[in-house]
Amino acid sequence: MNWLAAFSRLFLLLDKSGTPAYHSGGDFIKVIQQYDLGQPGYSLYIQERNNRRLSTSRKDFYWDILNGLDESIRLEVFRTFIDIISPHFPTETDELKSYLFGSGNPVPQAVIPQDNWNSEKLNTLLRKIDNAIDQHNYNHSMTLSYTCLEGLYKAYVHKHLPQSAQLSELIPLSKAVRDDITAKLNAIGPFPQNMVTSISTLTSAIGNSRNGFSDSHFDNESNKWLASYSRDLVNSIGRLILHFL
Secondary structure, eight states, X not given: OOXXXXXXXXXXXXXXXXXXXXXXXXXXXXXXXXXXXXXXOHHHHHHHHHHTXXXXXXXXXXXXHHHTSOHHHHHHHHHHHHHHHTTTOHHHHHHHHHHHHSSOOOOOOOOOOXXXXXXXHHHHHHHHHHHHHHTTOHHHHHHHHHHHHHHHHHHHHHHHOGGGTTOOSHHHHHHHHHHHHHHHHHHHOOOOHHHHXXXXXXXXXXXXXXXXXXXXXXXXXXXXXXHHHHHHHHHHHHHHHHHTO
């Protein structure tokens, strides 16, 4: 992604004086603060730039702020500005969306640490899946979904089932996790077992979908409906597993 070119397109919209799309320095920073709690307010930020003898032109410091964000967060910020501006300038925002999300990328291997899983890590992965879907990169979305579940299950096995640490395939991992959670809940009392059984059922859907297309994992055959469906399954399974981690 050529982020500078994307920003140039965005700034043309943010600079439409006298329209609802126009964002002053303070307005721009308020949007950024939704995603970066460490971003200082407008007055402090401009004072800091003056002290460092940096340009205080809106275009220059907007770019510096955006360029300093993690790429996944930067994309979220672009999406937010598009949502704000699109009711007023639909044609221009459609062109920006086409530039940002109009083509897919090669499918990289996603590596997710096994330990220290929490809600924030799951939320971060879900945002990455959403971004991949927005970019029409459905194969990458499925790879992230698969690997996210793999990380969650391995974290669970590491904590609760060290005797099963040799498991590496997604579906056997999901069954081990399902059986252990079932045993824990049975010890407490009656519970809706279908809810826990769904761990392996839904995981099998993702695992078999990912592996069923081709040896190269989808070979560009994954579709939006499958990517979106899998993303929601990952969210549901992830919330359940995190309860026991």
